[in-house]
Amino acid sequence: MGSANDLVLTGVSKRFGSFVAVDDLDLTVPAGSFFALLGPSGCGKTTTLRMIAGLETPTGGRITLGADDITALKPYRRPVNTVFQSYALFPHMTIAENVAFGLRRSGTRDVKDQVAAMLEMVELGDYGRRKPAQLSGGQQQRVALARALINRPRVLLLDEPLGALDLKLRRQMQIELKQIQTEVETTFVHVTHDQEEAMTMADTVAVMNAGVIEQMGRPEDLYEHPSTTFVANFLGQSNLIRGELGGAEQADVVVDVHGTRLLAPGAQVPDGGREVWVGIRPEKVTLAAAGAGALRGANVLESGVVTDASFTGVSTQYLVRMPWGQELMVFEQNTGQHKGFVVGDTVDLHWVPDHTFLLDAGQDSAAGVERETVP
Amino acid sequence: MSDTEERRGGLVGYVLLLPAGAWLTLFFVVPLVTLVSTSFYDPAGSLELGYRVTGQVTNYASVLSDYSEQFLRSLGYAATATLVCVLLGYPLAYAIAFKAGRWRNLMLVAVIAPFFTSFLIRTLSWQLILADQGWVVDTLQFLHLLGEDGRLLATPVAVVTGITYNFLPFMVLPLYASLEKIDPRLIEAGSDLYASPFTTFRTVTLPLSLPGLVAGTLLTFIPAAGDYINAQLLGNTRTQMIGNVIQKLFDGGSYPEAAALSVTLMAVIVVLVLAYVRRAGTEDLV
Ligand SMILES: Nc1ncnc2c1ncn2[C@@H]1O[C@H](COP(=O)(O)OP(=O)(O)O)[C@@H](O)[C@H]1O
Ligand SMILES: [Mg+2]
Numbered sequence: 001m002g003s004a005n006d007l008v009l010t011g012v013s014k015r016f017g018s019f020v021a022v023d024d025l026d027l028t029v030p031a032g033s034f035f036a037l038l039g040p041s042g043c044g045k046t047t048t049l050r051m052i053a054g055l056e057t058p059t060g061g062r063i064t065l066g067a068d069d070i071t072a073l074k075p076y077r078r079p080v081n082t083v084f085q086s087y088a089l090f091p092h093m094t095i096a097e098n099v100a101f102g103l104r105r106s107g108t109r110d111v112k113d114q115v116a117a118m119l120e121m122v123e124l125g126d127y128g129r130r131k132p133a134q135l136s137g138g139q140q141q142r143v144a145l146a147r148a149l150i151n152r153p154r155v156l157l158l159d160e161p162l163g164a165l166d167l168k169l170r171r172q173m174q175i176e177l178k179q180i181q182t183e184v185e186t187t188f189v190h191v192t193h194d195q196e197e198a199m200t201m202a203d204t205v206a207v208m209n210a211g212v213i214e215q216m217g218r219p220e221d222l223y224e225h226p227s228t229t230f231v232a233n234f235l236g237q238s239n240l241i242r243g244e245l246g247g248a249e250q251a252d253v254v255v256d257v258h259g260t261r262l263l264a265p266g267a268q269v270p271d272g273g274r275e276v277w278v279g280i281r282p283e284k285v286t287l288a289a290a291g292a293g294a295l296r297g298a299n300v301l302e303s304g305v306v307t308d309a310s311f312t313g314v315s316t317q318y319l320v321r322m323p324w325g326q327e328l329m330v331f332e333q334n335t336g337q338h339k340g341f342v343v344g345d346t347v348d349l350h351w352v353p354d355h356t357f358l359l360d361a362g363q364d365s366a367a368g369v370e371r372e373t374v375p
Numbered sequence: 376m377s378d379t380e381e382r383r384g385g386l387v388g389y390v391l392l393l394p395a396g397a398w399l400t401l402f403f404v405v406p407l408v409t410l411v412s413t414s415f416y417d418p419a420g421s422l423e424l425g426y427r428v429t430g431q432v433t434n435y436a437s438v439l440s441d442y443s444e445q446f447l448r449s450l451g452y453a454a455t456a457t458l459v460c461v462l463l464g465y466p467l468a469y470a471i472a473f474k475a476g477r478w479r480n481l482m483l484v485a486v487i488a489p490f491f492t493s494f495l496i497r498t499l500s501w502q503l504i505l506a507d508q509g510w511v512v513d514t515l516q517f518l519h520l521l522g523e524d525g526r527l528l529a530t531p532v533a534v535v536t537g538i539t540y541n542f543l544p545f546m547v548l549p550l551y552a553s554l555e556k557i558d559p560r561l562i563e564a565g566s567d568l569y570a571s572p573f574t575t576f577r578t579v580t581l582p583l584s585l586p587g588l589v590a591g592t593l594l595t596f597i598p599a600a601g602d603y604i605n606a607q608l609l610g611n612t613r614t615q616m617i618g619n620v621i622q623k624l625f626d627g628g629s630y631p632e633a634a635a636l637s638v639t640l641m642a643v644i645v646v647l648v649l650a651y652v653r654r655a656g657t658e659d660l661v
Contacts, residue, residue, distance in 0.1 A: 054567075055567070075563070075566040075567055076566045076567070076569045084560055090561060090564070091583070092583055101578075105570050147568070
């Protein structure tokens with residue numbers, strides 16, 4: 001553990017012709033961590049992974065693993081293994097031969113025993129003599145994992161490893177993968193476009209967009225304190241309201257939002273002008289009948305009109321049209337303590353100032369909104 | 376499904392098989408039966424006088440003792456040409472499948488292009504290429520790879536070259552079809568798992584292209600073993616293949632011997648092919 005085995009990308013770029021797929025990327029993956037590279041399709045995740053694996057040569061920058069510069073190392077000399085997006089199992093070999101492949105190359109002795117133990121670990125002990133085509137998608141996925149892990153790589157790269165599985169199996173494999181990672185203590189770099197997957201599995205998430213890292217950190221920090229509108233919208237959902245910075249008030253700052261005075265944590269003030277996006281997550285907001293008193297010190301936006309209410313079981317999701325015309329989202333937990341509102345009701349929006357985040361108004365408030373719908 | 380429906384379904388199947396069955400009967404079974412029965416006729420007869428059906432096996436004994444040399448030569452030339460076809464065709468097919476990029480279609484057309492000219496014409500042009508005064512011989516003599524009075528035309532080299540040239544596309548096309556189907560990610564997976572490019576080729580690419588290799592060698596070897604045009608146009612009397620003998624016997628009206636030789640050639644090829652396919656274990660491949 002420790003920095004001796006950190007994977008570090010410094011100013012790494014990849015151009016295909018004139019197209020920049022990865023742009024001056026800086027990334028540190030702590031040794032032993034479960035690291036997720038999250039971003040929409042086409043943002044350069046696979047390309048980044050392939051450069052770490054050595055399957056693609058960076059146009060610029062350096063990749064180091066601990067003290068070793070591996071930028072120009074041939075893929076078959078890197079202590080790194082990949083679980084491919086489509087598994088890429090060798091169709092002409094049995095499962096056992098597939099898993100043994102890497103060990104045979106390095107001339108290890110007790111290959112048979114190790115293969116048996118590894119297949120046992122991924123719960124495929126009885127499948128060694130089958131061919132990949134005779135296995136289900138989930139089983140093939142585990143073979144791909146076993147085939148890579150058995151080599152005890154210093155870094156394991158996983159490219160959307162669960163993308164081809166159905167939802168239920170995917171949830172199950174997320175838990176299993178996480179358990180396996182905890183068990184083997186190898187650094188996992190997990191690429192996905194599924195924000196929920198990234199947040200449930202990873203210690204550290206790097207959100208990638210259009211070839212650059214937007215923000216990196218613990219899932220909780222990213223979610224609670226997004227630093228760009230892209231992250232605010234891509235990780236979960238956010239209400240972004242235009243506001244203007246006022247003075248400071250103890251640890252907080254005052255923001256004027258369409259004539260209403262709101263408070264936000266002072267630590268969050270973005271560089272740049274006085275114009276800001278005031279962000280609040282829909283589930284942090286509570287709805288109250290118009291004019292009902294709020295808790296002391298709460299942020300309040302008054303006189304919204306409910307334009308849509310959809311009951312999802314766990315919660316009710318409201319759309320509320322504000323006096324300045326913007327529709328805000330509010331998710332109310334179905335705790336049974338509130339009576340629901342119906343379309344046409346006039347309501348106030350309350351929330352705790354600490355839950356507010358501020359973003360530079362120079363950005364597009366809709367960045368990252370158009371996500372692929374999760375099947 | 377009810378009984379009658381099932382029966383009707385079966386009937387439709389048989390009806391659909393009829394054209395193919397008729398075709399096979401007319402153009403394969405009938406000629407084969409004729410050929411085999413002819414091989415047992417009394418060789419003393421002729422087309423004009425008619426043959427006596429004596430059911431004798433002496434035809435086989437005599438052609439085998441008379442022409443075993445040409446027989447072995449045919450198999451040897453065919454095997455050599457097939458081997459050279461593999462050595463030339465595999466890299467070519469590999470390059471077209473993996474390295475050609477946007478030139479791929481053009482290269483495939485180039486492989487097939489010779490078929491637009493007659494087999495005979497193309498073989499005849501090799502007479503010119505390999506001629507004693509041709510540039511190939513000149514160059515080889517200049518490089519002292521060929522003696523002052525050395526020649527290529529009318530030698531086994533010329534015959535094997537001709538066969539190789541003529542059957543190379545039959546090697547390249549099935550090989551290409553096999554290689555083209557290989558997912559490039561499998562090759563990347565090999566290198567990700569510590570296999571050098573050569574090891575990846577040996578353990579991944581080659582085994583996966585085996586069906587194409589087997590098909591290619593069969594499509595080359597079988598017709599090459601029965602070929603007589605190349606030996607006739609590019610060889611001499613000492614490079615005669617079994618096809619030349621059959622043709623000669625045929626021209627001389629010795630139908631029973633020609634038939635016996637043909638049947639023997641067929642039998643030998645079938646045995647060789649079966650042994651080869653079993654050895655290559657293609658039935659086990661995906
Ligand atoms: N070999 C290549 N040649 C040209 N463009 C490529 C190549 N590989 C990837 N790209 C482009 O680079 C961008 C990033 O691709 P990729 O890394 O696969 O994205 P992701 O994995 O995030 O979906 C895409 O726009 C893709 O079209
Ligand atoms: Mg990808």
